[in-house]
Amino acid sequence: MPDSNLSRLSSIRIKIRRLTKSPSEAQLASATIDDYVNTFILYDMPADVSLNSLKTVLRFYTQPNKAAYSTNTTDPNDPLYNFKNVYRLASNTVHLSGSLSYWTDSRADFYNQYPRTVVEASEGTGNDVLTNFTGTLGSIPVLENTIIFASTDLNDNPIKVYDDGAGNLAGDGTGTINYVTGVYDVTFNTAPKNGQDVYSQSYAYTPARPTTMLFYDNTFELRPIPDKSYSVEVEVFVRPTELLVDGDLPELSQWWEYIAYGAARKVLMDRADFETAAILKEEMENKRDEVLYKTVIETTVKEGYGL
Numbered sequence: 001m002p003d004s005n006l007s008r009l010s011s012i013r014i015k016i017r018r019l020t021k022s023p024s025e026a027q028l029a030s031a032t033i034d035d036y037v038n039t040f041i042l043y044d045m046p047a048d049v050s051l052n053s054l055k056t057v058l059r060f061y062t063q064p065n066k067a068a069y070s071t072n073t074t075d076p077n078d079p080l081y082n083f084k085n086v087y088r089l090a091s092n093t094v095h096l097s098g099s100l101s102y103w104t105d106s107r108a109d110f111y112n113q114y115p116r117t118v119v120e121a122s123e124g125t126g127n128d129v130l131t132n133f134t135g136t137l138g139s140i141p142v143l144e145n146t147i148i149f150a151s152t153d154l155n156d157n158p159i160k161v162y163d164d165g166a167g168n169l170a171g172d173g174t175g176t177i178n179y180v181t182g183v184y185d186v187t188f189n190t191a192p193k194n195g196q197d198v199y200s201q202s203y204a205y206t207p208a209r210p211t212t213m214l215f216y217d218n219t220f221e222l223r224p225i226p227d228k229s230y231s232v233e234v235e236v237f238v239r240p241t242e243l244l245v246d247g248d249l250p251e252l253s254q255w256w257e258y259i260a261y262g263a264a265r266k267v268l269m270d271r272a273d274f275e276t277a278a279i280l281k282e283e284m285e286n287k288r289d290e291v292l293y294k295t296v297i298e299t300t301v302k303e304g305y306g307l
Contacts, residue, residue: 007249007254008256009243009246009247009248012243012263015260016028016033016036020268022267034243036263036264040259040266041243041259046237054238054239055237056236056237056238058080058087058234058235060220060231061229061230061231062226062228062231065207065226066225069232071219080220086238087236087239088239089237090237091235094213094233096222097230097231098231101211103212110214110223114212116143119139119203120199122197122199123149123186123199125197126194126196126197128154128194130192131187131192132186133186135183136181137200137204141182141205142177143202143203143205144163144166147200149161149175149186151196151199156193159172161188169184172190175187210223213232220232258290261284262284265284
């Protein structure tokens, strides 16, 4: 079992000083070493190794009539908060409401299965004066970010308003739309021309339990669109934790030399000492292989397969 005293950030710093021949603070400040260490941990290491010890299940829940669930950096209580900086997808499997479901990162594949068929309908007729139109869409519910109300003004110029995904209408006018009930209130900036059709375009759907998920541009999109709350579970790798103070340890003590070699190489490359960096690369890869091998052994024993 690795000695945790040897795996602390303070020990990693000492190892880096030896590898880079920088024994003094004047040659290489500890704060600078820590920057190299954490840059390697957060960005280089996850790209280089995928460790089962960092794998977990990320769970979030759907909302009725909500198709897309975006990762964000604004709500710390959201399970998808800071997703792109904290997690990396570990597999192409997803469980929706406990059932293994279809997952894809191809928009073409997803929308080929679930085409966004637009419904067009007349919502009124212009008379050169009226700018406000109200009513209820005939096909409901409708998907957000698919709504358009359009016509032609007195000068035969096209006018249109569209939804912002939050129930507001913008563009050549203002208004609101309720995605579930279809009730709308549209006011154009200029009156539609006399006798000119005022029409809507929207994507109507039938909500149900989702069976398919698209992950694209850090957004999870589900089909069918949920009719109620369901659990969504995806396997992810958690990015390793930063080391900030002397006594901090990596998640697994055995990583410490791999981290030290990786950070030392970054120091040497920034100094343009490519020859020494190349020498360290081979030993860094050996340390990486040791980490991966120990992880395989631990996983094999844990799952009861034996050796």
